[in-house]
Amino acid sequence: APFVFAFGLVYVFVIRFLIGTILEWVIGKPMVLAVMGFASFTRGVLVPIVSIVFRVVMWVPSKLVGAALSFANGAYPKVLRGALAHPGVVVVLMAVCIWFAWDAGTSLESELLPEVxxxxxxxxxxxxxxxxxxxxxxxxxxxxxxxxxxxxxxxxxxxxxxxxxxxxxxxxxxxxxxxxxxxxxxxxxxxxxxxxxxxxxxxxxxxxxxxxxxxxxPVLFSSKMPIEVEIYGTDLDLLREYGLQAKAVMERLPGLADVETTLRQGAPEVQIVYDRDKLALYGLNISTVARHVRDKVKGFEATRFNLTDRRIPILVRLQMDDRETVEDIAALIVNPGGERPIRLSAVAAVTLGEGPSEVRRVDGSRVALIQANLHQGSLSAAAVSIRTALQNEIVWPAQLGFAIRGQSEEWERSQRSLVLALGLSLFMVYVIMAVQFESLIHPLVIMTTIPLAFVGTFLALKLLGMNLSVVVFLGMIMLAGIVVNNAIVLIDYINTLRARGVEKTEAIMTAGTVRLRPILMTTATTVLGLLPLALGIGDGAELRAPMAIAVISGLLTSTALTLIVIPTIYSLLDGMVAWLAGARTKRDRTSSPLAPGASIDSVTP
CATH class of the missing domain: 3.30.70.1430 (Multidrug efflux transporter AcrB pore domain)
Known part of the structure; x- marks a missing residue:
């Protein structure tokens, strides 16, 4: 007990108090002081230096942005007032832009995915x-x-x-x-x-x-070659003949490389065709003779050798010197033990032939497959040139035909799905806005920004030499949900001002001036955020850059045209609705029956 009491005192006063206090002052306090000193140094020295450097670096960009916003604030009201005064010119401009987008989009070449x-x-x-x-x-x-x-x-x-x-x-x-x-x-x-x-x-x-x-x-998201041509029929010899002709035609096309056909030279084999009449003459059975020849050439399992827990099969067949050539096979005796030895050549035709390299079937038809890589150009251009060349340079028999498969077929299937997805996204955007605005007209005004955005997308793809692909389509679907934001902000504020009693033209001018800066800043932040993707830096940039370029270019043109077109279309449609409502009210007044003895002036609407 005294020993335990003494150890407790030592632990409490010496180890825990004395040594703990020393360690706290030696280790803990200096670290706390160091952290506090670093914090004071950061606040007093580093933060002012960084602030000064940041102001110096950002002085020129801030001045440029400020000058651009000041110019836009001064020029935009004048442009908007002129657009409201000449709505016909704006409508023609919008129609020209939409037509240009359609023409540019249909003239773009296509591919499944950019080559990575x-x-x-x-x-x-x-x-x-x-x-x-x-x-x-x-x-x-x-x-x-x-x-x-x-x-x-x-x-x-x-x-x-x-x-x-x-x-x-x-x-x-x-x-x-x-x-x-x-x-x-x-x-x-x-x-x-x-x-x-x-x-x-x-x-x-x-x-x-x-x-x-x-x-x-390495191919992403696809297991097929860029170009695959299927020649289908029933005759293997015809398939091989016309497969080689199609291969020669495709090799002359400048956009293709590494053209090859699956029906190439087959493996050599010894072919034995038995004469049933001669076999019957000699009293031989075709099954017995064939099995005898097979056992001599390929061998048969005579027994198995037991080696501990393994059973090793023992094959018995002729030595290699006795079965190496076609002549050796033809000299085999097919009636061992008979009175007169009969050679295989006496009852069968033994020749050296060639077996098919493969037998490929698609939907029950034999197919020869011709594969190729793209050397230059796009997938759609290569598919068109292949179809034209094969139709014009080869006379196809009635029992043969061809179809272009591979990534070209996958792109056509993906394109239908993506168009459906784009249409569904437009419908969902319209429904949400119709519920929000409680109107069917205002969402239509806002939806006009989407084709205006596609103008910039197709123009950028055309100028940069990019092809329409799955990733570009995904960017366009994203764009359909992004570009309507600016129009929503503008139309909502116009409706708010008109609800307060502001006249229509004045409400449009005020909303455009007030919402100009938020719209421009929102567009700028989105564009700058996507800019690193559009620059194509790093591995896999071939997939990221087209999508980012599609969104950036569409957003820029949509913003520029939205600020002019959307207010003008809003004014036109609102005036049209008011005119229709006024004409209907006038018609209701003239067609309403009068009470007996009442005059027209006494009727109140």
Whole structure:
């Protein structure tokens, strides 16, 4: 007990009080003082310096913005008053803009998605079917050494000769095929550098006889090649013949590269056609003879060897020297144990033939597939040129036909869905505004900003050489919900002023002047927020930039035209509604019956 009491005293007074107090003063207090000192230094020195630097840096931009807003505040009322005085000119201007948007939009080329350059691609190489693995490696090795020797912009090169039967997904892969996977340097992942490296590799592969090479890039949201042409029919020989003709036609088109057909040269095989009459003459059974030939060539499982927990099958067949050539197969004896040996060639025709490389069916019809990459131009332009060339340069028999599939078909299907989504978004925007304004006319006025926004979108795409794609459509759907905000703010304030008794023209002028600055600032913040995406910086910028450019350009033109067109259309429609209401009231007065003995002057409306 005394020992426990003494230890408690030591713990409380020595360890906890004395050492704790020392540590608090040595560690805690200096840290608190340091933090307080840094806070005082920041408030007294850093904040004033940063404030001065910020004012100096932002002095020129603030002056420019202020001057621009002052100019807009002075010029806008004059322009708006002139537009209200000449509404016909504004209506014609709006019609011209809408027509221009329609013409520009229908003339744009299209694609499923912009091609994304991720700094890596694969070159698939094919030699004639039947080329052994060692021969494929011997032919490919000099190309590999040459690529590694120059190694311009290439970070790593992975070569695979042959194929993995467990992971292979293509029927034309085998010992005659190889894959070059190329990964570019971090600083060389631009579209121009990637195209230059691909062209250099194509030139190197083109110098090897009987070698076919195609470039495969990682494809986002699609498992198909950019261009796929299906030739469908029933006869494999005709499909292969016309597939080669179509391939030759497509190779001459300047917008395509790496054109190949799936019905290529098949694997060599020994074909045996039995003569049933001769078999019957010799008293042989076709099933027995065929099984006997198969067992000698391919072998049969005679027994199994037990090795601990494994049972290893033992195949019995002829030695390689006795079954290596067609002549060896034709010399096989088909009636072992008979009085007179009969060779296979006596009862069958043994020839060296070629089997089909693959049999592909789509909806029950045999199909030859021709695939290609885009070398230049757009997907829609390539599809049109392919269809025209195949129809004009090839005389198709009645039992064959062709269809363009791949990403072109996916784009057509996606386009229908996106148009439906755009129409649904417009309908939802109109319904919400109709409920909010309790009017069917004012939402129509506001909805005119959407086609005015598409004017800027299509003009920007045309000037920048961009194609209409899924991401651009998504930007347009976003734009339909963004651009109506400025018109809503303007129309709502006009209605508020008129509810207070302000005359229509004066309410429009006052609302336009008051709401000008908020509208411009809202547009500016949205544009500046999307500007980093539009600049196309970083990986995947090919997908982000078109959407941002579509929104920015549409928002700019919509804002500029909304400030003029929306007040003018509002004034016209309001005057039209008032005129119709006045005409109806006048008609009601003239058609109402008079009471007996009453005069017209005594009737009150």
């Amino acid at each position: 350059h991720q700094g890596e691609f694969t070159v698939e190489v094919q030699l004639p079917v039947g080329t052994p693995l060692y021969e494929t490696e011997r032919i490919i090795a000099p190309v590999e050494r040459a690529i590694l020797a120059e190694r311009d912009h290439i970070a790593s090169l992975i070569l695979t000769v042959g194929y993995d039967s467990a992971n292979s997904t293509r029927s034309d892969e085998g010992e005659h095929s190889a894959r070059f996977k190329v990964v570019l340097d971090e600083d060389s992942r631009s579209a121009e550098v990637e195209e230059a490296v691909i062209e250099r590799l194509r030139e190197r592969f083109n110098g090897i006889p009987d070698l076919e090479a195609r470039v495969v890039r």
